[in-house]
Amino acid sequence: MTGEMGILALAFIEISGPQRQLLMLPLCLSIALVYKTTRCENLRDVPVAALVLWITIVLGMYAVGVGLWLLFRIMV
Numbered sequence: 001m002t003g004e005m006g007i008l009a010l011a012f013i014e015i016s017g018p019q020r021q022l023l024m025l026p027l028c029l030s031i032a033l034v035y036k037t038t039r040c041e042n043l044r045d046v047p048v049a050a051l052v053l054w055i056t057i058v059l060g061m062y063a064v065g066v067g068l069w070l071l072f073r074i075m076v
Contacts, residue, residue, distance in 0.1 A: 024058070024061065025058065028054055028057045028058050028061070029050075029054050031057065032050045032051075032053040032054040032057060033046070033050045033054075035050075035053065036049045036050040036053055037050075
C-alpha cells in the first residue's frame with residue numbers, strides 16, 4: 001500500500017493552461033469561505049459574502065494577469 005502511494009507521488013500529471021485556471025477556482029473559494037467564516041458575525045451571511053469575495057478574488061487575479069501580460073507585451 002505504501003509503495004503504491006509513493007508511485008503516485010512520483011507520477012506527474014501534465015496540466016495545460018485552461019486546466020490551471022480551473023484549479024484556481026476551488027482554491028479561491030476555500031480562501032473566501034475561511035476568511036468570511038472568521039469575519040462574519042451572523043452565520044447566515046457567510047454564503048453570500050463568501051460568493052462575493054470569491055468573485056472579487058477571481059476577477060482581481062485575472063485583471064492582474066492581463067495587466068502583467070500587457071506589460072510584458074509592451075516591454076518585449
